[in-house]
Amino acid sequence: MSDAKRESSLSQEWTPSSWRSKPIKHNVEYKDSTKLDACLNKIKALPSLVSVKEIDELRAQLAKASRGEAFLLQGGDCAESFAGCTSSAIEDKLKIILQMSLVLIWSMRVPVIRVSRLAGQYAKPRSSDTEIVNGKEILTFRGEIINGLAENEREPDPNRLVEAYFHSSASLNYIRTLLSNSFADLKFPHNWDLDWVKSEQVRQEYKDIINKLADSFDFMRTIGAGNQEQSTNSINFYTSHEGLLLNYEEALTRKSNEKKSEKKISDSSIRNNLSFSSQVNLSKVATLPTDNYYNTSAHFLWIGDRTRQLDGAHIEYFRGIRNPIGIKVGPSMESDELIRILDILDPDYEDGRITLISRYGANKIHDILPGHIKAVKSTLHNVVWCCDPCHGNTQSTESGIKTRSIGDITSEIISSIQIHNMLNSKLNGVHLELTGEHVTECIGGSQDLGPVDLTQNYQSFCDPRLNYLQSLDIAFKISKQYGN
Numbered sequence: 001m002s003d004a005k006r007e008s009s010l011s012q013e014w015t016p017s018s019w020r021s022k023p024i025k026h027n028v029e030y031k032d033s034t035k036l037d038a039c040l041n042k043i044k045a046l047p048s049l050v051s052v053k054e055i056d057e058l059r060a061q062l063a064k065a066s067r068g069e070a071f072l073l074q075g076g077d078c079a080e081s082f083a084g085c086t087s088s089a090i091e092d093k094l095k096i097i098l099q100m101s102l103v104l105i106w107s108m109r110v111p112v113i114r115v116s117r118l119a120g121q122y123a124k125p126r127s128s129d130t131e132i133v134n135g136k137e138i139l140t141f142r143g144e145i146i147n148g149l150a151e152n153e154r155e156p157d158p159n160r161l162v163e164a165y166f167h168s169s170a171s172l173n174y175i176r177t178l179l180s181n182s183f184a185d186l187k188f189p190h191n192w193d194l195d196w197v198k199s200e201q202v203r204q205e206y207k208d209i210i211n212k213l214a215d216s217f218d219f220m221r222t223i224g225a226g227n228q229e230q231s232t233n234s235i236n237f238y239t240s241h242e243g244l245l246l247n248y249e250e251a252l253t254r255k256s257n258e259k260k261s262e263k264k265i266s267d268s269s270i271r272n273n274l275s276f277s278s279q280v281n282l283s284k285v286a287t288l289p290t291d292n293y294y295n296t297s298a299h300f301l302w303i304g305d306r307t308r309q310l311d312g313a314h315i316e317y318f319r320g321i322r323n324p325i326g327i328k329v330g331p332s333m334e335s336d337e338l339i340r341i342l343d344i345l346d347p348d349y350e351d352g353r354i355t356l357i358s359r360y361g362a363n364k365i366h367d368i369l370p371g372h373i374k375a376v377k378s379t380l381h382n383v384v385w386c387c388d389p390c391h392g393n394t395q396s397t398e399s400g401i402k403t404r405s406i407g408d409i410t411s412e413i414i415s416s417i418q419i420h421n422m423l424n425s426k427l428n429g430v431h432l433e434l435t436g437e438h439v440t441e442c443i444g445g446s447q448d449l450g451p452v453d454l455t456q457n458y459q460s461f462c463d464p465r466l467n468y469l470q471s472l473d474i475a476f477k478i479s480k481q482y483g484n
């Protein structure tokens with residue numbers, strides 16, 4: 001699309017449904033549109049899942065992260081399942097995220113913002129609409145909010161939208177219950193489960209860190225800092241998912257009573273002096289609502305690498321919501337395209353409004369990240385730079401099992417930290433696919449899992465996740481990079 005055409009399309013008023021007039025990728029075709037409307041209307045009438053106040057709070061924290069004053073830890077399943085909405089699975093996820101965050105806080109000495117891929121991560125983009133199963137071509141599984149994994153459940157069913165709402169709501173309710181009932185005390189390091197660590201040396205190294213952590217807690221308690229009751233209740237924990245299914249997201253988009261604040265920076269002439277900056281003066285043409293609209297299905301939503309087309313429905317929807325938002329940035333993203341996306345989604349140059357979640361692959365990051373950092377630096381956008389070391393490092397074993405190696409994952413994170421430092425920038429967060437359970441989906445790590453071990457407990461029906469110990473491995477590795 002030409003710049004002029006784009007300007008004119010952006011000057012159209014944004015509404016929660018304006019995305020409907022744009023080309024859309026990964027759309028779902030429902031056979032029964034009456035049933036679809038009934039389900040969406042039901043969701044529209046149901047209460048918000050998260051509050052505007054919580055979303056604003058997260059936005060403020062991400063603003064800090066964008067300035068290097070906090071670090072984002074985002075993680076969870078590739079795709080949640082309805083059956084995975086159990087007390088123990090949720091406890092395990094909360095536990096690993098809390099424990100990782102402690103290791104990071106301790107080494108980095110900045111607050112860690114915990115954002116889970118939980119309570120709504122039910123939709124998946126797929127590379128193909130159909131697949132051959134038992135010699136028959138059937139629709140691909142696209143996440144339980146859309147269809148079922150069983151061969152006879154592949155037709156998209158609108159009732160699943162409502163089911164996803166209620167499973168998200170049950171998960172969130174349990175998270176809130178745990179956090180307000182001292183679950184965060186589980187963070188106390190002495191009962192961390194390190195028996196699975198194979199190497200005596202590594203186990204000792206981890207134990208040393210844990211002992212130092214425990215000492216710090218004892219010291220804090222002794223001097224009366226961080227009243228226990230208060231620290232447990234006020235622990236921050238947020239939810240997120242890919243905003244893929246826009247009719248669901250629209251149904252949970254709600255207008256807040258507060259009016260939109262004034263733009264912080266409106267003088268685009270500053271930007272025109274910047275070498276990389278887009279020549280389209282989007283801050284003048286983009287017509288956003290004067291009311292604040294929030295997506296209340298999660299605190300944070302991101303646009304996937306496959307649905308971030310400049311003129312597409314997803315960018316259109318995301319530009320109008322006040323939630324902090326993420327953009328997956330893969331190897332195919334051009335620098336000027338990245339700037340244009342930022343100009344559309346962050347016309348007011350708000351610190352931390354955008355989290356750029358880079359996912360290139362350990363062997364590509366050196367070629368691509370520097371250009372992206374330089375491009376963003378040439379603008380006034382102040383983003384949260386987050387590294388997703390999982391999605392660019394997926395591989396298949398000889399027997400065809402999808403996996404990722406802890407070596408590649410660690411290498412992409414370390415490269416990211418180093419490249420940012422070299423360019424006088426800073427990595428502000430990591431985005432991981434993980435679970436607190438002892439699954440065998442990724443290879444390597446201190447447990448030393450090899451390809452032959454993968455079949456022991458491979459549960460993911462989507463991408464492979466780090467297990468409990470592999471997740472701790474990553475936290476310890478990042479911690480080492482920061483000097484502790």
Ligand code: PEP
Nearest residue numbers: 078304305306328359391
């Ligand atoms: C994901 O985060 O599960 C995903 C599909 O990622 P990406 O959009 O980066 O491929």
Ligand code: MN
Nearest residue numbers: 078079433463
């Ligand atoms: Mn995934």
